[in-house]
Amino acid sequence: MRMLGRTAQHLFWLSRYVERAENMARLLDVGYRMSLTARREGGASEHMLSMMQAAEVEEAFAAKYDQADLDSVVHFMMFDPDNPSSVFSCLLAARTNARSVRTAITLDMWESLNSAWLTFSQIKPRDVKGAKLLGVLQWVKQLSHEFRGALLGTKLRDDGYCFSQVGNFIERADNTARILDMKYYVLLPRAKMIGGDLDIQQWTLILRAASAHRSYRHVYHDRYKAHNIADFLILRPEMPRSLVYCAQMIEETLGGLTKLYGAKQECHEAAAELAAMVANNSMDKIFADGLHDFLTEFLARNYRVTETLSDSYNFY
Amino acid sequence: MGDTTPFDEMYNADGSVREPYSALAQWLDEQPDRGLSLMSSDAEAIFRRLGITFAVYGSDEGNEKLIPFDVIPRIISAMEWRRLSRGIEQRVRALNAFLYDIYHRQEIIKAGRIPEKLILQNSAFCPEMMGLEPARGVYAHIIGVDIVRTGPDDFYVLEDNLRTPSGVSYMLEDREAMMQLAPDLFQRCKVAPVENYPENLRRTLESVAPHNTSGSPTIAVLTPGIYNSAYFEHSFLADQMGAQLCEGPDLFVDGGRVYMRTTTGPERVDVIYRRIDDDYIDPLTFRPDSMLGVPGLFDAYRAGNVTLVNAPGTGIADDKAVYTYVPEIVEFYLGEKALLNNVPTHNCVDSDERAWVFDNLQDLVVKEVHGSGGYGMLIGPTSSKALREEFKKRIEARPDNYIVQPTLALSTCPTFVRSGIAPRHVDLRPYVLIGDEVRITPGGLTRVALKKGSLVVNSSQGGGTKDTWVLEE
Numbered sequence: 001m002r003m004l005g006r007t008a009q010h011l012f013w014l015s016r017y018v019e020r021a022e023n024m025a026r027l028l029d030v031g032y033r034m035s036l037t038a039r040r041e042g043g044a045s046e047h048m049l050s051m052m053q054a055a056e057v058e059e060a061f062a063a064k065y066d067q068a069d070l071d072s073v074v075h076f077m078m079f080d081p082d083n084p085s086s087v088f089s090c091l092l093a094a095r096t097n098a099r100s101v102r103t104a105i106t107l108d109m110w111e112s113l114n115s116a117w118l119t120f121s122q123i124k125p126r127d128v129k130g131a132k133l134l135g136v137l138q139w140v141k142q143l144s145h146e147f148r149g150a151l152l153g154t155k156l157r158d159d160g161y162c163f164s165q166v167g168n169f170i171e172r173a174d175n176t177a178r179i180l181d182m183k184y185y186v187l188l189p190r191a192k193m194i195g196g197d198l199d200i201q202q203w204t205l206i207l208r209a210a211s212a213h214r215s216y217r218h219v220y221h222d223r224y225k226a227h228n229i230a231d232f233l234i235l236r237p238e239m240p241r242s243l244v245y246c247a248q249m250i251e252e253t254l255g256g257l258t259k260l261y262g263a264k265q266e267c268h269e270a271a272a273e274l275a276a277m278v279a280n281n282s283m284d285k286i287f288a289d290g291l292h293d294f295l296t297e298f299l300a301r302n303y304r305v306t307e308t309l310s311d312s313y314n315f316y
Numbered sequence: 317m318g319d320t321t322p323f324d325e326m327y328n329a330d331g332s333v334r335e336p337y338s339a340l341a342q343w344l345d346e347q348p349d350r351g352l353s354l355m356s357s358d359a360e361a362i363f364r365r366l367g368i369t370f371a372v373y374g375s376d377e378g379n380e381k382l383i384p385f386d387v388i389p390r391i392i393s394a395m396e397w398r399r400l401s402r403g404i405e406q407r408v409r410a411l412n413a414f415l416y417d418i419y420h421r422q423e424i425i426k427a428g429r430i431p432e433k434l435i436l437q438n439s440a441f442c443p444e445m446m447g448l449e450p451a452r453g454v455y456a457h458i459i460g461v462d463i464v465r466t467g468p469d470d471f472y473v474l475e476d477n478l479r480t481p482s483g484v485s486y487m488l489e490d491r492e493a494m495m496q497l498a499p500d501l502f503q504r505c506k507v508a509p510v511e512n513y514p515e516n517l518r519r520t521l522e523s524v525a526p527h528n529t530s531g532s533p534t535i536a537v538l539t540p541g542i543y544n545s546a547y548f549e550h551s552f553l554a555d556q557m558g559a560q561l562c563e564g565p566d567l568f569v570d571g572g573r574v575y576m577r578t579t580t581g582p583e584r585v586d587v588i589y590r591r592i593d594d595d596y597i598d599p600l601t602f603r604p605d606s607m608l609g610v611p612g613l614f615d616a617y618r619a620g621n622v623t624l625v626n627a628p629g630t631g632i633a634d635d636k637a638v639y640t641y642v643p644e645i646v647e648f649y650l651g652e653k654a655l656l657n658n659v660p661t662h663n664c665v666d667s668d669e670r671a672w673v674f675d676n677l678q679d680l681v682v683k684e685v686h687g688s689g690g691y692g693m694l695i696g697p698t699s700s701k702a703l704r705e706e707f708k709k710r711i712e713a714r715p716d717n718y719i720v721q722p723t724l725a726l727s728t729c730p731t732f733v734r735s736g737i738a739p740r741h742v743d744l745r746p747y748v749l750i751g752d753e754v755r756i757t758p759g760g761l762t763r764v765a766l767k768k769g770s771l772v773v774n775s776s777q778g779g780g781t782k783d784t785w786v787l788e789e
Contacts, residue, residue: 002578002583004566006563096542099547103554314581
């Protein structure tokens with residue numbers, strides 16, 4: 001049976017929103033940890049603000065709140081329906097997309113999402129107070145893992161699978177690029193090679209936000225260094241949240257659609273242009289051309305993949 | 317009713333067990349103390365996990381309700397079912413013949429057997445359907461007949477439901493749940509299967525595809541979307557049939573044909589099982605403000621390029637005022653006496669009859685002609701005096717808007733409630749498919765009024781459901 005364009009669209013966004021919920025939880029986790037260790041007055045709220053900047057919700061926050069105090073930020077990031085990327089909004093959007101394509105997802109996918117939603121509905125503001133927050137954020141990450149596990153373990157490898165996977169990796173690429181862009185200046189090469197305390201703190205933030213602070217050691221066997229961190233999150237194909245890995249997965253998955261449908265579309269070109277930015281590139285060259293410009297261009301090309309995908313496959 | 321005990325499906329008046337229920341009675345005796353209670357909570361978990369819900373309220377997405385499921389099945393003997401299904405088949409054939417006639421030569425009106433005004437000035441009559449030739453001459457392909465029982469041999473049809481009857485997914489899921497909960501009980505009884513309903517639905521829909529369909533017909537289920545209270549059923553049936561689940565914007569009409577937008581371009585659609593009301597299916601022909609329908613759909617239908625199931629305009633045959641004429645309709649088209657009874661129905665237009673109704677209101681049921689779902693109803697015996705006075709005023713103001721029936725003592729069936737097993741009133745909705753042949757799924761959906769003494773079985777008013785068994789010989 002051929003797939004409705006709307007079905008493809010729902011599958012794509014379903015995966016994106018689950019991935020986004022996970023990323024938001026990770027960012028909030030980092031923001032919270034950093035704010036705890038802030039030494040200067042006002043430092044805590046600065047960390048929170050830059051975290052929200054990476055989540056691209058700082059404007060929506062500023063429209064509602066004057067102060068980035070812990071309670072407001074946690075509420076805004078977890079429960080606020082006015083924040084389109086709050087965990088609440090992501091899970092609601094994911095479940096609404098899933099309800100619309102109940103026949104196109106497996107029972108295991110539906111059940112994992114449905115029970116996550118039912119559990120989340122029971123979480124009250126007092127359940128995220130103080131140290132309890134980290135436990136809840138861990139649970140949000142796990143629900144995303146569980147959903148992805150259900151997808152990988154039970155979904156037919158058909159066009160629907162491709163749309164789900166593309167959504168997952170476009171969202172992840174977007175997230176990693178934004179985290180890097182938020183702190184790109186602490187990654188720039190400098191005369192002094194050994195970072196001070198402040199640098200190390202910032203680098204830890206970046207790595208944690210990409211769940212990369214442990215795996216970094218496995219790859220580099222070295223202390224944190226700006227060059228390595230950038231290399232890890234941009235060019236390392238074994239790092240599952242790196243830009244190069246995501247770009248490869250996007251290209252590969254779209255290749256699956258070419259095989260199924262027997263034709264290439266505009267989005268394949270867009271995906272190739274995205275992958276070209278990170279394939280056979282080096283950090284030295286990226287730094288020489290400008291890291292911030294590189295990331296801005298990467299985000300734009302990533303956005304273009306979504307845009308052309310919608311056109312190519314008749315999303316709404 | 318009041319002082320007389322209603323007929324019970326399981327127990328005779330002397331307390332002995334009726335024959336079809338003997339295996340169940342023994343099984344119930346064998347259950348441990350908290351057995352049924354555990355089974356009930358297991359059932360709830362099964363339904364909630366599957367997301368079988370019937371309502372979503374506004375933006376509060378978490379608030380999806382389950383229809384309570386009762387773990388004690390309702391059982392119908394093979395003989396009882398033979399009688400019922402013969403009566404049902406006769407009725408649905410006659411009603412389809414009636415629809416064909418009403419939308420063609422209107423012989424029944426010319427013969428003076430039914431008043432012209434009742435048809436032509438009825439809001440359920442659809443003039444756009446005049447002269448149209450639906451595939452195989454069938455208008456109502458999917459029918460859910462509401463039947464109640466008042467005695468061992470007394471069955472009455474309450475309503476015919478020829479528009480878009482819902483609830484069939486509960487019939488299927490109730491069976492699924494029951495087999496998980498009490499597999500041992502199925503080993504002791506020979507229960508006729510209901511599982512082939514989706515397959516039969518598919519065959520029925522394929523059999524009414526337009527003549528110019530090439531290859532095997534493409535079938536779509538047209539739903540208003542996820543916020544519709546029956547959305548679960550729409551997606552369930554599409555899934556079970558292997559049909560495409562579409563919303564209005566997924567479809568478009570081009571050159572008089574209907575297509576759906578797929579990832580690889582347009583694909584022609586041959587049969588649409590639409591779960592959208594007549595008024596909303598095509599903004600160009602019916603309500604112009606409809607966002608749910610497909611512009612041009614009706615013209616494509618008229619041109620014979622797509623089949624709509626059920627056809628628009630079938631409501632004229634299940635209108636409560638037309639209902640009283642069904643025995644007449646059966647005789648007129650089939651030359652047979654109706655096998656199933658109608659509930660004796662009074663109208664209030666005639667002033668003598670109205671006076672009699674007013675004098676006896678505490679024993680009667682008043683229904684709005686176009687009401688449904690148990691709303692806009694007065695049940696005399698359980699009503700307050702104030703409400704009865706209120707209804708008198710309403711009837712006085714618009715006598716043609718109401719019909720009046722005696723309060724039937726609906727049969728009861730043992731039901732597991734908080735206080736244990738107790739009799740509760742039930743009805744029965746068998747599902748009928750009409751295409752190349754008439755297919756009736758043995759059993760149907762039994763709805764049960766969970767409140768003690770209540771006669772209202774609608775899920776919107778606290779009703780539950782039971783698995784319904786037809787025993788095989």
